[in-house]
Amino acid sequence: MTYHPKSEFMSVMMSRGFLADCTDYQALDEALSNGVVPAYIGFDATAKSLHVGSLIQIMMLRWLQKTGHKPITLMGGGTTKVGDPSFRADERPLLGPEQIDANIAGIRQVFSAYLDYSDAPNGAMMINNAEWLDGLNYLDFLRDIGRHFSINRMLAFESVKSRLDREQSLSFLEFNYMILQAYDFLELNRRYGCVLQMGGSDQWGNIVNGIDLTRRVLDHQIFGLTSPLLTTSDGKKMGKSQSGAVWLNPEMLSPYEFWQFWRNTTDADTGRFLKLYTELPVEECDRLGALEGSEINAAKIILANEVTTLLHGAEAAQAAEATAREVFEKGGVGDDLPTVTLSVDDLGDGISIVQLFVRAGLSKSGKDAKRLIGENGARLNDAPLENPGLIIDADALATPIKLSAGKKRHALVQLG
Numbered sequence: 001m002t003y004h005p006k007s008e009f010m011s012v013m014m015s016r017g018f019l020a021d022c023t024d025y026q027a028l029d030e031a032l033s034n035g036v037v038p039a040y041i042g043f044d045a046t047a048k049s050l051h052v053g054s055l056i057q058i059m060m061l062r063w064l065q066k067t068g069h070k071p072i073t074l075m076g077g078g079t080t081k082v083g084d085p086s087f088r089a090d091e092r093p094l095l096g097p098e099q100i101d102a103n104i105a106g107i108r109q110v111f112s113a114y115l116d117y118s119d120a121p122n123g124a125m126m127i128n129n130a131e132w133l134d135g136l137n138y139l140d141f142l143r144d145i146g147r148h149f150s151i152n153r154m155l156a157f158e159s160v161k162s163r164l165d166r167e168q169s170l171s172f173l174e175f176n177y178m179i180l181q182a183y184d185f186l187e188l189n190r191r192y193g194c195v196l197q198m199g200g201s202d203q204w205g206n207i208v209n210g211i212d213l214t215r216r217v218l219d220h221q222i223f224g225l226t227s228p229l230l231t232t233s234d235g236k237k238m239g240k241s242q243s244g245a246v247w248l249n250p251e252m253l254s255p256y257e258f259w260q261f262w263r264n265t266t267d268a269d270t271g272r273f274l275k276l277y278t279e280l281p282v283e284e285c286d287r288l289g290a291l292e293g294s295e296i297n298a299a300k301i302i303l304a305n306e307v308t309t310l311l312h313g314a315e316a317a318q319a320a321e322a323t324a325r326e327v328f329e330k331g332g333v334g335d336d337l338p339t340v341t342l343s344v345d346d347l348g349d350g351i352s353i354v355q356l357f358v359r360a361g362l363s364k365s366g367k368d369a370k371r372l373i374g375e376n377g378a379r380l381n382d383a384p385l386e387n388p389g390l391i392i393d394a395d396a397l398a399t400p401i402k403l404s405a406g407k408k409r410h411a412l413v414q415l416g
Contacts, residue, residue, distance in 0.1 A: 007032035009067040013225070015282050016275040018060055020201040020228040023211060028223040031195060032069065036121050039064055039196035040072035040188055042129070042181065045080045046095065048106035049249035052261070053238050056227050056276055060198050061124070062114045066279075071124045072194055073111050075104045078133030079180050104128065110248045113311050125192070132187045133180060145186075148216050149179055149209075157205040178206050185210030189222055201226040230276075233268035248311060254338050255312040259320035262304035264408055267296050270303060278306035327410055339412040342397070347415070350391035353380070360403055360411035372405055379404040 003025050005011045010029045013019040022028060031037055041057045043050065050058070061071035080100050095103070108126060111117075115124040154160060157178070163170045185207070188194035197207050207224035214222050230238040246261045247253040265273055271289015274280055280288075280302075288299035301321060308317035323337060340360045342351070354369040357378065363369035370388045372378045378385040381402050392401070392413070400414040 003029075005029045007067070009037075009064055009069060012063050012067060013060070016063075016285075017272060018056070018063075018227050018276065020226045021204060021224075022226075023208065023224040027221070028196065028225065031223070032067075036068060036070055037064075037196055038070040038072055038125075038188075038192055038194040039198055040074045040127075040185075040194050041198050042074040042076055042079070042184060043107060044076035045100045045103035045107060048103050049247040049252045050107055050110055051248060052246040053230075055248070056230055056238075057199065058111070058114050059277060060227060064198075065115055065122055065124060068122055070122045071115055072188065072192065073115070073124065073126045074184060074188065075107065075126060075128045077101070077104060077128040077130035079129055079177060079184070106249055110311070127188070127192070129180075129184050129187075132191075133183075141183075145179065145183055145213070145217075148213055149182075154178060159202065159205065178209055181206045182209035182213045185222065186214045186217055189214050189220055190218060195221075196223045196225060198225045198227070201229050233266050250312060250316075255308060255316035256320045256323055257338055258312065259304045259308045259317060260324065260408065262307050263300050263324065265300050265303060267292075270296060270299050274299070274303050274306075278303065278310070280306060337402070337410050337412045339400075339414060341414055344394065344415070347392075347394055347397070350393040352388075353385065353390040353392060354388055356392060356413055357403060357405065360413060362403055362405040362409055362411055377406050 005014060005025075007029050009032050010019075010025070039061075041061060043054065043057075061073065064071045077100055080095055080103075081097075111124070111126065117124045117126065154175070155164070159178075160170060160175070185194070185197050188197075197210060199207060204224070204226050207226065211222050211224055214220050232238060246258065248258075250258075262273070262277075270291075271285055274285035274288055275282060278285070288302060291299050305317045305321060308320055327337065338361065340356070354363075354366045354373070357363040357369035357372065358366060363372055369378070373385055373388045376384060376386075379402075380390075382404065394415065397413065397415040400412045402410060402412055404410045
């Protein structure tokens with residue numbers, strides 16, 4: 001695309017790889033050049049933390065604020081009661097109000113690391129769509145909003161079509177989700193002057209619905225902008241690691257494990273991830289991403305440090321790097337490794353090494369742990385572990401023991 005943006009925000013989106021599509025590049029660029037633009041991204045409260053898959057959206061909001069505009073984090077306290085069917089093969093489990101509120105509180109912690117929620121003209125806002133969805137009168141909503149939606153058009157959306165093509169059930173409850181999301185944009189525009197919705201490219205249909213609805217009901221011009229759906233160079237979905245989701249809250253994933261996830265980035269992804277997930281200049285990201293051989297490892301450490309500093313602070317990033325050096329270069333234990341503390345009751349007459357690997361998060365199941373040991377991928381205190389029947393008792397835990405799965409994943413086990 002040859003369009004050269006005037007606004008700093010659009011320039012950042014394009015040069016750093018955040019931009020997949022936009023409803024009207026030039027008109028949005030003009031609006032961004034002429035004053036503070038309030039923009040939102042919606043996040044459903046389905047867990048107590050977001051994971052790395054949401055980080056591209058969080059960085060978009062951060063850049064929006066850094067370039068002088070107003071980010072709105074819309075929490076789906078209302079829509080989480082319904083569940084987004086987009087690109088899912090099944091219906092989401094429904095959560096109660098208490099769980100949703102607890103999840104929103106956990107997610108707020110993450111946003112506070114990236115955004116400034118202040119009274120400044122570009123201060124971030126956190127809004128819950130339960131504010132307008134909880135009090136809706138169904139008949140009024142059908143008459144005023146429902147009449148603007150064509151079932152034929154909704155059936156053509158990829159998120160719905162993919163479910164129907166596979167002959168998988170799509171409930172009326174879920175089908176309503178896209179109407180509610182469109183209504184969110186209308187209400188944010190009406191109440192807070194929000195003129196831009198951003199999201200992953202899988203949300204394009206929902207975003208366009210909201211723009212269309214707002215134009216029909218309020219006759220206001222608003223915009224949509226999407227980011228690419230990110231996969232790693234080997235085709236995997238961003239946000240998953242061998243041991244599961246890479247959570248952003250420290251109580252769900254330690255800063256060391258978070259740092260390690262980024263340190264393990266493949267060579268081919270390093271430059272792209274530096275542009276998306278750090279604030280280093282684009283030229284520096286390109287230079288680091290072009291390094292080869294052992295030099296690319298230095299770039300990955302910079303990536304891990306920069307991303308961890310943004311979320312957990314510089315001290316946590318330095319501690320994680322120091323632990324990694326201690327573990328990998330010197331074969332030591334390190335202070336910051338994930339730690340499993342067993343009580344005497346837990347231990348009883350002893351616990352199998354296979355169970356310990358599962359408890360430490362280094363294996364998904366006993367079967368997985370046995371396979372790891374059988375393939376010589378497991379180590380105990382840096383020595384190859386060959387006996388899957390080994391029992392660890394209180395004497396063995398007189399000092400902490402170190403478990404390793406492969407070269408890069410480690411944990412400590414100690415008696416508490």
